[in-house]
Amino acid sequence: MPGKHLSVVVTRRLPEVVETRLKELFNVTLRDDDTPMTTDELAAAMSEADVLVPTITDHIDAKLLGRAGDRLKLIANYGAGVDHIDVATARQRGIHVSNTPGVMTEDTADMVIALMMAVSRRMGEGMALAQSDKWQGWSPTAMLGTRLRGKRLGILGMGRIGQAVARRAAAFGMGVHYHNRKRLRPEVEEELDATYWESLDQMVARIDVLSINCPHTPSTFHLMNARRLKLMKPDALIVNTSRGEVIDENALTRMLRAGEIAGAGLDVFERGHDINPRLKELQNAILLPHMGSATVEGRIEMGEKVIINIKTFADGHRPPDLVIPAML
Template structure:
């Protein structure tokens, strides 16, 4: 970007306050934001009039008030697609880690600094093959997860806003559920791959978590707000759920101590939002940001423009 444009960079790699963002945007045309930049309606309303484009460095855009940006005449873009393979890899790694107790075994060896030797009953987990995987959100990432999981012998079930076409379903032998509640009752592992919207906010609430099978597992590499974290902690503490692997979690005031205690007790695997953390993904994200900026500055529609849900553009209804 510095080669192509006059660019100011947050070289310290720390989160800036709203006022710091506003100060840095004086006489600028573009804000390249990340998921940690809270661009709410108030801040968008105070942006310098020179700013015309918010080019998000990332796929998720729930840090941006898209409706407020639209009303202010701002264009918003993101970087979809480039994170698909890496996020799917991470989801499958967590799906494997839970039933096979990989993190627990590693932790025990590192703490005890001793291996007593093989035992027929030591660190028994559960087999993946033959288990039912329920995918919530069968978009690009959900489909990539299903393809990987199928190779490990998991049966594929999914709940999504709409049913996927036969060319996607049939190779995976995937079963579509039009009821999330019914699917939760039928699967052994639930993996979340849906964007955060008004409809999906806390979609796994206390009532739905209670519908999950006894001993089942939950994996979330999407958004923490999809789950009622307090209710999840309760289900795990009671022993009803077999475990959870969370790459995202509520942390505005620090990680919930109860969640940390569950991780210490090997009931939860926690990773710090690293599903897309590969060098290749970060480079491709940056290149996509540049494409969006160049296209916009050349007077054309950026290829990855984000619009408010339900907005009609060119006779087409826009949905996430």
């Protein structure tokens, strides 16, 4: 199918350079305002387009896929995570799904380290104090945090991002531990100097900082539940840049309030942007608005991957980043 005759609908505003290139290559409909489409708007787009370019804010379930037209043949997701798309149902309906893996690895790993440093050194509290009228100047015992060097980091999910975090943590002098669905190959484990724990319970009880880097799947929902959070040391820190649903947010909030966990750095939340109000009030929690992959370079690279997937599909070939249910 020639590109210019391929109808493509983009659900959110993308970087201008990406939108312009899409317009040059395809018959594309762009979004005027940067707000998520309603369910009806998504259904209308899916009934008219050959290709839909959604983002994480578009929840494409079996019911919505049932409203898709016969034309829709590719959902070229702008982002690596596809837990917002019912991939199995899409495949049953003859609709391919592609994503943009690997692009966000370095940027997200940088954010993990940034949050670890911010929480361990109480930067959120320090900024609030410096911007208030209460700061009385330097004191030997004021705003004491903890150093990262010598601490044990536990990584939950040792994929691309987890491994990038491990390399950065080693440079900070941290010991690297990990739990993963599959153990890494010996040579990779040796290169990262990482200790594998088959038991997540055993790992979380021993580490000083926990970084969550696993995807959200039925098996990882509330993987860090109240019982498992209680296994962590009271002076431990937790960082999540992956998916909010992996942590029981209410349980985490209660434990942070009670001092049963020392601090948390969160870039994602269980209910999207609807953050627990009690969590917002805590001084020992640093909350960010899903900024982990938010770099100019990363967003443009994501767009380039989307374009390559669509162009390859238009040329009659398998998109290089095709997602199949067995991968999930």
